[in-house]
Amino acid sequence: MPISPNQGSSGGGTLVTITGTNLSGTTAVHFGTRLATSVTNVSPTQVTAVSPSGNGSVGVTVTTPGGTSNPIPFFYVGAPFKQSLSPTTGSTAGGGTVTITGTGLSTATSVAFGANSATPTVVSDSVITVAAPAGTAGSVGVSVTTAGGTNNGLSYTYIEAPTITTVAPAEGSTSGGTAVTITGTGLTSTDQVAFDGNPAPFTVISDTAVSAVTPPGTAGAVDVTVTNGAGTATATDGFTYVAGPGI
Helix, strand or coil, X not given: CCEXXXXXXXXXXXXXXXXXXXXXXXXXXXXXXXXXXXXXXXXXXXXXXXXXXXXXXEEEEEEECCEECCXXXXXXXXXXXXXXXXXXXEECCXXXXXXXXXXXXXXCCEEEECCEEECCEEEECCEEXXXXXXXXXXXXXXXXXXCCEEEEEEEEEEECCCEEEEEECCEEECCCCCEEEEEEECCXXXXXXXXXXXXXXXXXXXXXXXXXXXXXXXXXXXXXXXXXXXXEEEEEEXXXXXXXXXX
């Protein structure tokens, strides 16, 4: 007598389908010693029932005018507990791998980032990974759904990948120290500005502007990059180092 699913939340409420023979006239379904709710005799070979609350492993039995069936195991699963997720930020385009740790995660079937869901990969009862779906810039709640229920309480912040429109002024001394304004988009969460790969001190002015001071460099055109948690924007040959005069 198969039962599907064979596990559900310890809080009850799991709709279970039981198949077998001679099930007509079913009068009761028990999960251990507890009576199921909403029992429906679908056919002589199928009965559905909603599990009551419970814990651990119990035997499910069907009672008809002809007697009570042999028990079939059903496993109660506690609600998941989430401890942390990493990283906590990612691109609005999605696709970044997020690792969630906690307990009771072995039956995870879905992870929701706000209104958007993704299917996780179960690593162990304490670790799952999931590719973040695409989202809108800003913070969203993260919830995990398992056979034991749904739990939330963590958050994930979507950020836009940066772009660079202009670098002004576009040239300065090889000794460094030139104050430069970089304009573009998605600059609020900038965590690095570099000239030819060399990090520069910077200040975020707005989502469309960052000011930076050039580090020393070698004469010639170099790339300017702006990086945040969603990616890196590059202004190819965006700044030109000019050597000082010699006499």
